[in-house]
Amino acid sequence: ERFTADGNTLNLVPLCKGPTLPCRLHMVCFLVVLFYSKDGTFFVFTMPYRMANGNNTYSQLIKELVPLETKTQNASLGETRMPPNTSKTLGPCPDTPPNLLGPLHVEFNSNRTLDYVRKEVGSILQEGGRYKPPDCIAQQKVAIIVAFRNRHEHLKHWLYYLHPILVRQQLDYRVYIINQDGEGVFNRAKLMNTGYVEALKEYDYECFVFSDIDLVPMNDRNLYRCFDNPRHLAVAMDKFNFHLPYNGYFGGVSSLSKDQYLKINGFPNSFWGWGGEDDDIYNRILNRGMSISRPDSVTGKYRMIKHERDLHNEPNPNNPGKLSQTRWTMDKDGINSLKYSVKDIVRDRLYTFITVDIEAPSITW
Numbered sequence: 362e363r364f365t366a367d368g369n370t371l372n373l374v375p376l377c378k379g380p381t382l383p384c385r386l387h388m389v390c391f392l393v394v395l396f397y398s399k400d401g402t403f404f405v406f407t408m409p410y411r412m413a414n415g416n417n418t419y420s421q422l423i424k425e426l427v428p429l430e431t432k433t434q435n436a437s438l439g440e441t442r443m444p445p446n447t448s449k450t451l452g453p454c455p456d457t458p459p460n461l462l463g464p465l466h467v468e469f470n471s472n473r474t475l476d477y478v479r480k481e482v483g484s485i486l487q488e489g490g491r492y493k494p495p496d497c498i499a500q501q502k503v504a505i506i507v508a509f510r511n512r513h514e515h516l517k518h519w520l521y522y523l524h525p526i527l528v529r530q531q532l533d534y535r536v537y538i539i540n541q542d543g544e545g546v547f548n549r550a551k552l553m554n555t556g557y558v559e560a561l562k563e564y565d566y567e568c569f570v571f572s573d574i575d576l577v578p579m580n581d582r583n584l585y586r587c588f589d590n591p592r593h594l595a596v597a598m599d600k601f602n603f604h605l606p607y608n609g610y611f612g613g614v615s616s617l618s619k620d621q622y623l624k625i626n627g628f629p630n631s632f633w634g635w636g637g638e639d640d641d642i643y644n645r646i647l648n649r650g651m652s653i654s655r656p657d658s659v660t661g662k663y664r665m666i667k668h669e670r671d672l673h674n675e676p677n678p679n680n681p682g683k684l685s686q687t688r689w690t691m692d693k694d695g696i697n698s699l700k701y702s703v704k705d706i707v708r709d710r711l712y713t714f715i716t717v718d719i720e721a722p723s724i725t726w
């Protein structure tokens with residue numbers, strides 16, 4: 362991102378807070394649908410968030426549904442004695458996931474503890490923030506990689522919104538939170554590179570979505586997948602008045618297939634502090650003859666969680682000047698020159714949290 366605009370002008374208008382009439386009507390409709398559905402767990406995840414806010418019904422339903430689902434699964438396994446390799450009989454998931462909701466209500470005013478989020482969205486996940494569609498083979502295996510430090514407050518909101526969206530998108534995915542150890546200067550792109558390597562150590566991912574922790578999509582048709590060209594997903598952020606700040610903007614959320622990522626030698630490791638690394642990635646992509654794929658500006662709407670600038674992530678005045686050099690630096694600065702060490706890996710129900718030492722300098726500008 363360039364050094365001009367950083368106005369945090371957020372406009373948070375809750376659509377439906379409390380037991381207003383439209384909320385109740387929605388709830389009645391939802392209950393009717395629920396009682397006629399065979400696969401209850403799934404329908405919980407199709408519920409728009411405007412209904413989930415401000416009442417207990419959501420968690421009550423999930424509590425009632427989960428034991429039911431486990432019981433039926435166990436029963437059928439016991440009776441039929443299926444071999445463990447049942448996935449071969451499943452067909453591919455459809456190109457367009459059938460249960461997307463479109464525009465979503467997103468707000469960050471509600472208090473959400475991690476325990477609350479685990480209860481609300483964790484029951485359908487496997488340990489480590491993993492999900493795989495039970496009834497079809499996902500189109501892509503996707504590692505969701507988030508660069509992180511000291512943003513636990515954002516993490517809760519992000520997980521609360523993202524997991525149900527990714528589930529509805531029928532991805533075979535896992536969420537990796539890559540936490541920069543120590544108090545050195547932050548380096549978003551190097552953390553993303555680290556996440557790429559760590560993710561590939563445990564699964565054969567074919568697609569990588571790189572996201573900031575403070576960006577939540579406002580439309581679940583914005584697919585967290587890979588496309589024919591590297592994809593920029595965060596095209597209409599509220600912080601930029603739902604527009605691209607400039608044409609070559611590639612910040613916030615993006616996706617690259619393994620091939621696309623390797624073609625550009627991954628991301629730069631040398632952009633310490635805030636700004637510029639996404640522009641370098643953009644340059645890399647163009648230098649390798651690829652173009653940028655984007656959703657339209659309605660599908661690509663995002664809400665950013667309002668925040669102060671982080672400590673030890675000041676704008677680095679050296680970064681903009683480096684952008685004219687990408688063509689010459691990209692072959693030696695990237696995934697082929699990445700050095701880091703893993704300090705700790707924690708597997709929560711909602712995420713895989715990897716703390717890494719990326720040899721950060723302690724310079725301030």
Ligand SMILES: [Mn+2]
Pocket residue numbers: 573575665668
């Ligand atoms: Mn931000």
